[in-house]
Amino acid sequence: MxxxxxxxxxxxxxxxxxxxxxxxxxxxxxxxxxxxxxxxxxxxxxxxxxxxxxxxxxxxxxxxxxxxxxxxxxxxxxxxxxxxxxxxxxxxxxxxxxxxxxxxxxxxxxxxxxxxxxxxxxxxxxxxxxxxxxxxxxxxxxxxxxxxxxxxxxxxxxxxxxxxxxxxxxxxxxxxxxxxxxxxxxxxxxxxxxxxxxxxxxxxxxxxxxxxxxxxxxxxGTLPEARPLAVIEPVALKQVGSRFVVDLDVPQSVIRFGTQGIAWRDPGFIPAYVLNHILGGGAFTSRLFQEVREKRGLAYSVGTSLVSYRSAAMTWGYTATKNERVGEALQVISEEIMRLKNEGPSDEELQKAKDYLIGSYALGFDTSTKIAHTMVQIAFEGLGVDYIARRNALVASVTQEDIHTAAERIFGDGQMLTVIAGRPTGM
The missing domain is CATH 3.30.830.10 (Metalloenzyme, LuxS/M16 peptidase-like)
Structure with a gap:
């Protein structure tokens, strides 16, 4: 051994x-x-x-x-x-x-x-x-x-x-x-x-x-040696800029929206992770939560997350609102994305996001099972056994320039793929 x-x-x-x-x-x-x-x-x-x-x-x-x-x-x-x-x-x-x-x-x-x-x-x-x-x-x-x-x-x-x-x-x-x-x-x-x-x-x-x-x-130890698997070709999110409706007779429409993403293995992932926290990943503190729920009462919940697959990556979001307010909700979300891309976060906003992500990281290691699953995921991504120790320093080093670069890669011209399940009106 x-x-x-x-x-x-x-x-x-x-x-x-x-x-x-x-x-x-x-x-x-x-x-x-x-x-x-x-x-x-x-x-x-x-x-x-x-x-x-x-x-x-x-x-x-x-x-x-x-x-x-x-x-x-x-x-x-x-x-x-x-x-x-x-x-x-x-x-x-x-x-x-x-x-x-x-x-x-x-x-x-x-x-x-x-x-x-x-x-x-x-x-x-x-x-x-x-x-x-x-x-x-x-x-x-x-x-x-x-x-x-x-x-x-x-x-x-x-x-x-x-x-x-x-x-x-x-x-x-x-x-x-x-x-x-x-x-x-x-x-x-x-x-x-x-x-x-x-x-x-x-x-x-x-x-x-x-x-x-x-x-x-x-x-x-006795499992067989691996044989080659079919290659899953890399793919970018398609239909960006399009909207689709799944017709369901419900009083409230469920919305899924998405843009391009950055994979966990990509050197630009950590800045994208901080950016996502500011946009929609920060629960009660995120911009989308404040604009969509707190200020306008359009939805009970709204958020975004980064999705990283072996051969694709995307940033995708969710919310749900009354059928007649779908158009308004989507407009607010789109405007907030573009505002964040064009103006960036304030220095204070960026620092608060980094402080939270650094301070809360240890909370994911409060049980043996959580630790094991986090480690095996990091191993699967090929990030190295020292990633857990390095991660907070990576977050702390994110600059406004890094955020701007991540926003350019993810948000592009602000177009999204949007799917609405329900019977939205007034879009």
């Missing part, structure tokens, strides 16, 4: 992030903490819904839901009983670019927990009764969502913004595509993605490096 260590502290935490490589060659980011007798694991495999078959979106999501529905010699009920009998928490998820999951266990049950994780990853059963149960649940959920204006607005936004691209397909599929997914589709996706060479792992808890290395090999 080889080990290297970062001497930087984990934000305000007294613990340090170390990297270890198990005897089987699996790299792990590790924070040893003996505060409570728990172990939290987060892991992620490169490749997700973007790699679904073109005509069958929903395979990766369905795969993630089935990994703990029976594995090895245990059918679904028996597998869940083993987890419950030791209070082991195991879950899986799928996104556009990755399939991941988390494990939480008491130290005294670690051997069994890592063994069950191994079975779920290496020997999922995909029993037909489990497939049909998950299929029925998924289709029922999709049909229910067809009356949800937020879901429908989001889906249409991606369909238009990434038309013809893998990111434009519905990650959960449709009732029709989910109905067509076969066991063979699930097996092929599992073989393609659940492989050791695609893996990032982070572990936090009361466990030393020597024992952790053994457990990591138990869970991940």
């Amino acid at each position: 080889t080990m290297t260590a970062s001497v930087e502290t984990l934000s305000a935490s007294p613990t340090t992030v170390k990297t270890l490589v198990s005897p089987g060659g699996v790299e792990v980011w590790h924070v040893e903490s003996n505060v409570v007798p728990l172990i939290a694991v987060a892991f992620v495999f490169e490749g997700g819904s973007a790699h679904d078959p073109h005509d069958k979106p929903g395979v990766a999501q369905m795969l993630a839901r089935l990994l703990d529905e029976g594995a090895g010699e245990y059918n679904s009920d028996a597998f869940q009983e083993r987890l419950a009998g030791r209070a082991i928490e195991l879950s899986f998820n799928a996104g556009n670019d990755a399939i991941g999951g988390s494990l939480k266990t008491l130290v005294k049950h670690a051997d069994e927990a890592f063994e069950l994780l191994h079975l779920a990853l290496a020997e999922p059963r995909f029993d037909q009764d489990a497939i049909e149960r998950v299929r029925a649940q998924t289709i029922a959920g999709l049909r229910y969502q067809q009356n949800d204006p937020g879901v429908m607005a989001t889906r249409r936004f991606f369909e238009e913004g990434f038309a013809g691209h893998a990111y434009g397909r519905p990650t959960s599929g449709t009732p029709e595509t989910v109905a067509a997914i076969t066991r063979d589709d699930l097996v092929k996706m599992h073989q393609a993605i659940i492989a050791r060479g695609r893996l990032k792992v982070a572990v936090v808890g009361a466990i030393d490096a020597e024992r952790l290395a053994v457990l990591v090999d138990k869970a991940f």
Whole structure:
């Protein structure tokens, strides 16, 4: 086993992030903490819904839901009983670019927990009764969502913004595509993605490096080597400047709007992150919150966030307002974006944003699970084991010039892709 260590502290935490490589060659980011007798694991495999078959979106999501529905010699009920009998928490998820999951266990049950994780990853059963149960649940959920204006607005936004691209397909599929997914589709996706060479792992808890290395090999060491995946071509947000309406008979329209973005791996991300906080990411202090809600009472909530995928990035926002006030709300949002781009924030506004983002960062590390998930995400993005220690200094160094450059890249000429679910009037 080889080990290297970062001497930087984990934000305000007294613990340090170390990297270890198990005897089987699996790299792990590790924070040893003996505060409570728990172990939290987060892991992620490169490749997700973007790699679904073109005509069958929903395979990766369905795969993630089935990994703990029976594995090895245990059918679904028996597998869940083993987890419950030791209070082991195991879950899986799928996104556009990755399939991941988390494990939480008491130290005294670690051997069994890592063994069950191994079975779920290496020997999922995909029993037909489990497939049909998950299929029925998924289709029922999709049909229910067809009356949800937020879901429908989001889906249409991606369909238009990434038309013809893998990111434009519905990650959960449709009732029709989910109905067509076969066991063979699930097996092929599992073989393609659940492989050791695609893996990032982070572990936090009361466990030393020597024992952790053994457990990591138990869970991940026998997974197959990765085979090449299809390349997801880079794409920019499309239909910027267009508006689309999803007709739903509701008294309040749900709005999704978006512009270009900057990926987390891009050197310009941190200035874009600070800019977004000022525009719509700062909850009660953001410009959009003040202008749309506080001053005009147009909406209960409004905000923006940065979205970073492997092959795309965007800045997107949300709000909801009465049908007859949609036009007014969109005008206020557009004007505020252009005002921020053309005039920039005041020096005081910029400093307050940086102070908040620096001071609040440690709040995201108050549980072992949060720390593990943050570390595995940073590892997945390739930002380096010292990123957590460097991050606040990066925020502190953002200048007005940096903000101006980020605004030029994101906002451009101020045009947005806008989708409204409802029956807006007066636009």
